[in-house]
Amino acid sequence: MPNWQIALIMMIGYLVVALIIGVLAGRGRDGGSLEEFAVAGGKLGLFVMWFLMGGAVFSAFSFLGAPGWAYSKGAPALYIITYTAFAILPWYIIGPKIGKIGKKYQLYTVSAFLKGRFNSPILAILVGLIALFASIQYLATQMTGMAHIFNIMTEGRIPFWLGALASYGIVVIYVATGGLRAAAWSDVFQGMLMIIISWVVGLAIVNQLHGGTTEMFTNIIKDQPEFLQIGKDGSTMGTTAYSTTILVSVIGFLMWPHLFSKSYASNTKTMKKTVLAYPIFALFLVPLLLVGFAAKGMIDSGQLENADQILPYLITTVMNLPGWVYGLVGAGALAAAMSTADAITHSASLEVTDGVIKNIWKDLSDKKTLLLMRIGVFVIGALAYYITVFGGQGLIALLLGAYGSIVQFAPGVYSALFWKRATAKGVIAGLIVGTIVNYYFQLVASSTPFDIHAGILGLIANIIVMVPVCYFTKPQEDGANKYVDVA
Numbered sequence: 001m002p003n004w005q006i007a008l009i010m011m012i013g014y015l016v017v018a019l020i021i022g023v024l025a026g027r028g029r030d031g032g033s034l035e036e037f038a039v040a041g042g043k044l045g046l047f048v049m050w051f052l053m054g055g056a057v058f059s060a061f062s063f064l065g066a067p068g069w070a071y072s073k074g075a076p077a078l079y080i081i082t083y084t085a086f087a088i089l090p091w092y093i094i095g096p097k098i099g100k101i102g103k104k105y106q107l108y109t110v111s112a113f114l115k116g117r118f119n120s121p122i123l124a125i126l127v128g129l130i131a132l133f134a135s136i137q138y139l140a141t142q143m144t145g146m147a148h149i150f151n152i153m154t155e156g157r158i159p160f161w162l163g164a165l166a167s168y169g170i171v172v173i174y175v176a177t178g179g180l181r182a183a184a185w186s187d188v189f190q191g192m193l194m195i196i197i198s199w200v201v202g203l204a205i206v207n208q209l210h211g212g213t214t215e216m217f218t219n220i221i222k223d224q225p226e227f228l229q230i231g232k233d234g235s236t237m238g239t240t241a242y243s244t245t246i247l248v249s250v251i252g253f254l255m256w257p258h259l260f261s262k263s264y265a266s267n268t269k270t271m272k273k274t275v276l277a278y279p280i281f282a283l284f285l286v287p288l289l290l291v292g293f294a295a296k297g298m299i300d301s302g303q304l305e306n307a308d309q310i311l312p313y314l315i316t317t318v319m320n321l322p323g324w325v326y327g328l329v330g331a332g333a334l335a336a337a338m339s340t341a342d343a344i345t346h347s348a349s350l351e352v353t354d355g356v357i358k359n360i361w362k363d364l365s366d367k368k369t370l371l372l373m374r375i376g377v378f379v380i381g382a383l384a385y386y387i388t389v390f391g392g393q394g395l396i397a398l399l400l401g402a403y404g405s406i407v408q409f410a411p412g413v414y415s416a417l418f419w420k421r422a423t424a425k426g427v428i429a430g431l432i433v434g435t436i437v438n439y440y441f442q443l444v445a446s447s448t449p450f451d452i453h454a455g456i457l458g459l460i461a462n463i464i465v466m467v468p469v470c471y472f473t474k475p476q477e478d479g480a481n482k483y484v485d486v487a
Helices: 003-025 034-042 046-057 060-073 075-086 091-105 110-118 121-153 160-210 213-223 239-253 257-264 268-282 285-295 307-318 323-360 366-390 395-418 424-444 454-472 480-484
Strands: none
Touching: 003 121, 003 160, 003 323, 034 160, 034 366, 046 160, 046 257, 046 268, 060 075, 060 121, 060 160, 060 285, 060 307, 060 323, 075 239, 075 268, 075 285, 091 110, 091 257, 091 268, 091 395, 110 121, 110 257, 110 323, 110 395, 110 424, 110 480, 121 160, 121 257, 121 307, 121 323, 121 366, 121 395, 121 424, 160 213, 160 285, 160 307, 160 323, 160 366, 213 285, 239 395, 239 454, 257 323, 285 307, 307 323, 323 366, 395 424, 395 454, 395 480, 424 454
């Protein structure tokens, strides 16, 4: 049997197992409950939470984008390790506080959290819309990764559009039926799979191509030493761009609705333990980055449509590996993409329903709200699929672009928790200006001042506008203390 057929059978088998786990996870629970669909009853344990947070972060960009950046940009790819080591730390402090506020006021989303603090439906609608656009951008990275895997592992026999449709269709089905619990238990299975596969396959590639990591880096230093440097002549990224890329990722990390909302899904003790255990999950990125470095000097970039294809290209074209390895790598990459896609799809549906629809059409019953959330899963999936099929950016570029807009939530969230003088008008003004600045430098301008990430420029503008407007507007008469004083 040809290698591509073995790979296809294994990948289809993986999708079937993922679907079964996702659907069964939601059965036997109160499936008609809004709280169960949104936050799994707020009772997820450490084991599931660890995989849920890890799977929600390490995605198609990890299996495909990380090796792609290591291959094309060199040392700047290490930003991924840096930000994942630090980005979750604030959750140790703000996670339990957000969770207590959520349980007290029955909150499930970022938009409802900010509306509750600032008594502003307009703010909730803005947050819901920004979250929607950023989530679709993020989802596009996952579907692009799924499509690349199917296409390359089957030697072009599964077209891009069909690979994305088949794999993401599975995600939509189990998220719509089982909610957060379905996503969580699917992530446990997917997380175990991608950790094992990344280490086994990653180290095998390095050893087969170079004999080991020492020899690999020695060869790179000999041929192109600037490739392993940042901000030096000939390096692919300057120090400012590298630092602000890390900064926007660290600040924006917990602002993502699919991560922020996990504060509502567990208790304080579990959240703090998850923060301490979480960095272990990030270790699976190491062999994937090594794959990208291993390909440097071995593969001509002209052989690839884009750098994100380097891992599957090595497996299928360069190395002498059996078909079952094709399928294993394909399943691992699909697991990485799907474990993030399910969380984002779920949270995006919640944000749009809670932030936009419920503030336009008021007094919706829980039953109707839950129905709209389920429908939203399909609608958001369709929009993201359209962007995926007709878009053309690389995975890391899409991801960093999405971070630029989502990081604009940070001033509002932190001021809601710790600054009583913050007002709705100030937060709204800062959010609008910051988002406009970010998108201007992303979509209109050809470059940014001093090579600063567009999201950081937006964040600076956000804060500069928000603080004075808060002081120049009337203080909030009620509600300011109910968040700030929560211990």
